[in-house]
Amino acid sequence: MEEVEIPSYFLCPISLQIMKDPVTLSTGITYDREAIERWLLSGDAKCCPMTKQRVPPESELTPNHTLRRLIQAWCTLNTSNGIERFPTPKPPVDRARIAALLDEAKQAPTQMKALKSLKLIVAESERNKKLVESTPSAVEILASIISNSNSSSPRDEYEYEITATDEALHILYSLQLSEQSLIGLIEKNSNFIQALTVTLQRSSYQSRTHALLLLKSIVGVISLSRWMRIGEDLLHEIVNVLRDQISLHATKAALHVLAGVSPWGRNRIKIVNAGAVPVLVDMLMEDADRRVCELVLVVLDRVCGCAEGRAAVAAHAAGIAVVAKKIIRVSPAASERAVGVLHSMCKYSATAAVLQEMVQVGVVGKLCLVLQSEQCGVKTKDKAREILRLHARVWKASPCLSPQFLAFYPS
Structure with missing residues (x-):
């Protein structure tokens, strides 16, 4: 040759x-x-x-x-x-074809067929995803299908509407929408988040995952005032996803959403009222994925910024113990958040029972290890040192404390 x-x-x-x-x-x-x-x-x-x-x-x-x-x-x-002849390529999808399918998707008789065709087109290439996203009104039409389907209630149409919602959700998630598209989606569909809440209540595991992944993306672009009005029904459904553990993707997305909305006071109380704390503590008791563990501790650290959150952690039989167990064992980020939870408990909710439990489950010893550890940052060590100083008289007799740490305590 x-x-x-x-x-x-x-x-x-x-x-x-x-x-x-x-x-x-x-x-x-x-x-x-x-x-x-x-x-x-x-x-x-x-x-x-x-x-x-x-x-x-x-x-x-x-x-x-x-x-x-x-x-x-x-x-x-x-x-x-040895040269192979290339077959004639299929003509690429153009905006006219996308626009035609979107028009069909707005009509009930052709809706499902059009959505399935769009899903295949989107799955074909990155180029097609960008083409669909950039087609005028494409995102708004898909969002309206989800909103309109979930806002209807007739029982005989239930299966059809849920299927249409599933297809539209799959397409929207697959597009990996840009920040600009996400902002436009929320501004032009004011009830979209409520529609996703309904989806979480009654749809398949896959659609619940897609809904949460969309919410995760939306958290980063939506205005503060909008998240301050978040409904407890949505938070309840997010907690249900964590409880059901439908998939690792869904679990991480749910934790990202809770972490994204929890920096603000009232939302922390809503998260606690949704029953999040017992579920989060139970997740820490399992051998969870490292990133999942870090995200759980982020949420717990933030909800402990309110009295209700601290009370819920203290009320759980394993709450303080399992948080302390994660110190130094997972990652520096996890240690920082775990110490942050204990710092909030000791500074604002330090009842005699809480302080006694900390001695019994080895919290004092863990805090001493933090001060010696090279993997813990300055911020983490400062919080650990403050905790030890705050409750010197209560813990002074603890066998966990070596003489070198008694120097931290007032006489």
């Missing part, structure tokens, strides 16, 4: 491979479709790799049919030399 020299103009300037689907940019340079689409989606600078000229976002990739036929003919002539 003799070595074949490939004509240079058959090669993509990006991949340096024979082009299967040559397309020409507005700058006049031809690339392989897959390579140039990956290039244009990879960064903020949408420019032609060869000329460095900026490529407008609305610019279309023009198929170079002449070059493709030349490449295919050349490949056919060289099959004896």
Whole structure:
């Protein structure tokens, strides 16, 4: 078999491979479709790799049919030399096709068929995801399907509407919406979060996961005033997901949402009222994923910023013990949060029973280890030192304390 020299103009300037689907940019340079689409989606600078000229976002990739036929003919002539002929590529999906499917999705008779077609298109490539997201009103239409389906109540339509909601949720989640699209979604669909709450109440495990992943994305972009009005029904459903442990993705997303809304006082009380603390403590008692453990401790640290949260931790038979157990055993981030929980308990809810329990379950000893540990940061050590100083007289007789730590205590 003799070595074949490939004509240079058959090669993509990006991949340096024979082009299967040559397309020409507005700058006049031809690339392989897959390579140039990956290039244009990879960064903020949408420019032609060869000329460095900026490529407008609305610019279309023009198929170079002449070059493709030349490449295919050349490949056919060289099959004896191990060159494979590339099949003619399918025409790519365009905005007109997306818009047509979205129009069909708004009509009940064609809704399910259109949504399934859209789901297949979105799953095909990153390019298609960006195309759907950028199609005017696409996100709003999908969100309205979820909102309208979940706001209806007729029993005979229940199965159909839930299925439509599932498909629309799957598509919205798969799009991995940009911050701008998420903000527009909430602004134009004021009842969308309530619709996701209903989805969490009655949908499949997969849809509950998708709903939570969307909520996780929304938490980072929605206004503070909006989250201050969050309903306890949503928090109850998030806690139910944690209790059910439907999937690791769902668990992490639920914890991210609770952590995202818990910096504000009233929300902390709502989280406690939703029954989160016993569930979170029970999760720590299991051999949880490291990241899950860290997120659980973040939420507990924040809810202990209110009296209700501290009372709930103290009321759990294993609350203080399991939090202390995670110190130094998981990660520096987990240790910092666990010490933060104990610091709140000792500073604001230090009843005689709580302080006695801390001695019995080894909290005092753990705090002493924190002061010696190289993996704990300055902030964590400062909190541990303050706890020991606050309750010096109560813990002075503890066998956990070596003479070097008695120097911290007033006489």
